[in-house]
Amino acid sequence: MSHLSASVFVRCSCGHLHWGRYGAAGLLLVDPARGVLLQRRAWWVHHGRTWALPGGAIEAGETAVTAAAREAFEEASVPAESFRAVSASVVDHGDWSYTTVLALAGSVEAKVANTESAEVRWVDPDDVPGYRLHRDFAAAWPALRDRVGQELVLVVDAANVVGSRPDGWWRDRHGAAERLRGQLARLAEAGVPDPDDPAITWWPRIILVVEGKAKNVTGVPGVEVVPADTDGDSKIVEVVAKHADARILVATADRELRRRVEALGASILGPGTLRSQLDEL
Ligand SMILES: [Zn+2]
Structure with a gap:
């Protein structure tokens, strides 16, 4: 060929x-x-x-x-x-x-x-x-x-996504968040399918919100890291509100948080779906 x-x-x-x-x-x-x-x-x-x-x-x-x-x-x-x-x-x-x-x-x-x-x-x-x-x-x-000038921002609830798979993450929360960050950096390059239209691929801006023992994880090319000093959920809501002009996907399974960000116009990406996309990279 x-x-x-x-x-x-x-x-x-x-x-x-x-x-x-x-x-x-x-x-x-x-x-x-x-x-x-x-x-x-x-x-x-x-x-x-x-x-x-x-x-x-x-x-x-x-x-x-x-x-x-x-x-x-x-x-x-x-x-x-x-x-x-x-x-x-x-x-x-x-x-x-x-x-x-x-x-x-x-x-x-x-x-x-x-x-x-x-x-x-x-x-x-x-x-x-x-x-x-x-x-x-x-x-x-x-x-x-409709997509001229539009970006996709993927906001990742690190604690929730890390916690969605029982792989021993509780022994090293910082290390687990760093591993997730590395996978997300590869996803930023590979792109993600649009949740509503499989004919569309996005190369998203990725924002990883970390808290607690993972708070000192730093950003890498392709992944911006935002630490939450106290409450991770409120920090995620704040990040979503700040990017109101973009298409926003929030990766979390937390029901209350989903309700709060959906009220701001964000869509939800289930941690299981995100992790299966990361596993394919
Ligand atoms: Zn043809």
Whole structure:
């Protein structure tokens, strides 16, 4: 398979021709100050002269994220270091799929970088429907629009999650919280499925709330650690309230705490579900 070129059209069961033997991916780059980065396709490419995202065929062995990043660099001069992937959604046709990677941009000057691009432009999300859009991007936009600028924050009740499995954690609560932190750091890189929509993956900001004998656990890349001086539950409620503009998942089985954070708009991730995701890493 690895010798087959990715750059071919696929005749799909949906009745359309699509580009990319291994599917395709695009980058939806979001800058809160400038909008979203759109690219006008050159006249000679498939669906030429329409506006869409920088993107293209996934090469053999690439992930959708590395493919989207490579294409954004080749077409719009956007370096991979200049953005952070926040979520991805897959439109799966069976024979072919398209993955849109949503990312938050740092300071980056996008510009036309190859002949497949006629123009790149930052566009206010509200103005996107007014552009002459590529058919597939136009169809995907309403759902994507809802996630523009949105992040997932995963708040983890360390004591509750550690306590959900009788593995001897009570002999070393600090060590058990550190092990959980290490697993969460890997999860931050691997991503978590959206609890309501399995076609969406999030690369969450993870906040681990620790208390008692685990209070001195420190943060690592991918995992922010927040110590609770007295009451872990109140600290978690405080953290959730502080991130009101994000999509929030709280990992706890504590009923009273669930009630309090759900009242603030958070969703709940059961410790068992979280631990089975961690076990898969
Ligand atoms: Zn199709």
